[in-house]
Amino acid sequence: MNDESNATDQEFWSRARRHLLRYGGDFVPFVPVRAEGAFLYDAAGHRVLDFTSGQMSAILGHCHPEIVATVREAVGRLDHLFSSMLSAPVVDLAEALAQLVPDLPRVVLLSTGGEANEAAIRLAKLVTGKWEIVGFAQSWHGMTGGAAAATYKAGRRGIGPLAPGSFAIPAPNAYRPRFPGVGWQQELDDGFDLLDRQCTGNLAAFIAEPILSSGGVLELPLGYLAALKAHCRARNMLLILDEAQTGIGRTGLMFAFERDSVVPDILTLSKTLGAGLPLSAVMTTDAIAREAETRGFLFYTTHVNDPLPAAVGLKVLEIVLRDRLAAKAEAAGARLAAGLRRLQQRHACIGDVRGRGLLLGMEFTAAGGQPAAAISDAVTDVALELGLSANIVRGGASGGTMRIAPPLTVTDAEIDLGVELLDSAIARVVPALQALRRPGVSRDTPEHGQARAARIGWGP
Numbered sequence: 001m002n003d004e005s006n007a008t009d010q011e012f013w014s015r016a017r018r019h020l021l022r023y024g025g026d027f028v029p030f031v032p033v034r035a036e037g038a039f040l041y042d043a044a045g046h047r048v049l050d051f052t053s054g055q056m057s058a059i060l061g062h063c064h065p066e067i068v069a070t071v072r073e074a075v076g077r078l079d080h081l082f083s084s085m086l087s088a089p090v091v092d093l094a095e096a097l098a099q100l101v102p103d104l105p106r107v108v109l110l111s112t113g114g115e116a117n118e119a120a121i122r123l124a125k126l127v128t129g130k131w132e133i134v135g136f137a138q139s140w141h142g143m144t145g146g147a148a149a150a151t152y153k154a155g156r157r158g159i160g161p162l163a164p165g166s167f168a169i170p171a172p173n174a175y176r177p178r179f180p181g182v183g184w185q186q187e188l189d190d191g192f193d194l195l196d197r198q199c200t201g202n203l204a205a206f207i208a209e210p211i212l213s214s215g216g217v218l219e220l221p222l223g224y225l226a227a228l229k230a231h232c233r234a235r236n237m238l239l240i241l242d243e244a245q246t247g248i249g250r251t252g253l254m255f256a257f258e259r260d261s262v263v264p265d266i267l268t269l270s271k272t273l274g275a276g277l278p279l280s281a282v283m284t285t286d287a288i289a290r291e292a293e294t295r296g297f298l299f300y301t302t303h304v305n306d307p308l309p310a311a312v313g314l315k316v317l318e319i320v321l322r323d324r325l326a327a328k329a330e331a332a333g334a335r336l337a338a339g340l341r342r343l344q345q346r347h348a349c350i351g352d353v354r355g356r357g358l359l360l361g362m363e364f365t366a367a368g369g370q371p372a373a374a375i376s377d378a379v380t381d382v383a384l385e386l387g388l389s390a391n392i393v394r395g396g397a398s399g400g401t402m403r404i405a406p407p408l409t410v411t412d413a414e415i416d417l418g419v420e421l422l423d424s425a426i427a428r429v430v431p432a433l434q435a436l437r438r439p440g441v442s443r444d445t446p447e448h449g450q451a452r453a454a455r456i457g458w459g460p
């Protein structure tokens with residue numbers, strides 16, 4: 001890095017420190033100025049392979065030319081409307097979604113995942129006349145009131161009471177079963193037994209991710225969704241599926257629930273529906289929509305059914321179907337999973353590789369006397385230095401699970417490059433940590449911090 005870009009960099013970070021409120025830990029020490037396909041580029045031209053599709057959303061890669069053209073055209077023709085006014089892109093997208101899930105033909109379009117779950121929970125409460133909502137103890141459904149109350153992965157501290165009537169049961173975890181020898185069906189039945197004892201007879205809905213991504217890429221085993229729906233039916237509860245990350249092809253099918261042939265009562269889509277632009281949807285049955293309308297369902301927002309994001313969503317669906325990206329995700333996911341399993345054979349710190357299609361998790365485990373969290377943190381840092389962006393989610397006894405979700409447009413060469421970069425990062429980290437653990441050398445010294453920043457080469 002030359003003196004000029006170093007100075008610009010330092011000024012950027014000091015302005016960021018002065019003016020930005022941190023909302024989720026540290027910022028990543030890489031500042032993209034442009035993105036294309038599966039890569040991000042900084043001002044100095046360093047490129048980073050984006051193995052999280054932005055925030056698990058950019059399924060078409062970054063700045064897909066047809067999405068760019070759609071945004072340019074739509075923003076110049078019909079951008080935003082009074083919320084009771086309809087437009088062709090909105091009806092077209094609702095119809096296209098309904099064609100994909102004929103059992104859920106009624107749609108409302110919103111902006112974010114949290115907002116869609118908020119609307120879904122509100123809908124479920126209104127039509128059932130009940131108010132208790134159940135989720136998984138490792139769930140993430142968003143940051144707004146109702147969605148946050150159903151989110152157990154993080155964020156429950158320091159903000160006073162969340163919605164009364166919020167309950168959780170554990171998600172199944174095949175790699176780290178809570179009670180070895182107890183199968184998921186028994187665990188699920190026990191969870192509902194506890195719920196029955198704690199609730200006040202007002203269970204309105206269960207909200208679930210088919211693969212709990214923020215919870216550590218925990219996949220609901222085949223049969224689980226059917227059993228969950230049966231438990232819901234027995235209690236006149238609705239089943240809400242949140243396919244923010246799994247929807248629109250990522251798992252190898254258009255929707256993850258298709259593997260199980262279990263259609264929820266309410267489906268929420270977000271992240272992947274706009275391929276990175278703010279668009280979400282709530283889909284439900286005719287019967288639920290009719291009941292909601294009779295009871296005066298209200299979810300009136302500034303951007304409800306806006307034409308510009310709807311035009312984007314339509315184009316996303318067109319591309320995903322035309323280019324058969326769900327099938328592509330299955331094939332690319334198999335190649336990626338095979339690569340990660342090869343790494344697992346080479347590196348003792350990889351405990352598990354799991355997931356479906358292009359939503360994979362690689363769980364780090366203690367190895368060579370190193371705590372797993374130290375390994376996973378260092379691997380992420382070094383991988384970024386080498387040119388790969390990935391993200392660790394923590395939870396339970398695990399040292400962290402790396403979520404790997406490249407765009408569905410990823411090439412074989414990009415997958416192989418990503419696996420190679422991870423291999424190099426792990427190979428570099430484990431001996432380096434062992435050296436740091438020698439007496440008198442601490443990872444937490446200022447010297448180490450400076451060394452790490454210098455190694456990474458970005459920002460203070």
Ligand SMILES: Cc1ncc(COP(=O)(O)O)c(C=O)c1O
Nearest residue numbers: 112113114140141142209242244
């Ligand atoms: C499964 C799931 N649902 C909902 C959300 C919330 O979406 P948003 O951040 O767009 O509100 C997330 C975000 O990570 C998510 O992973």
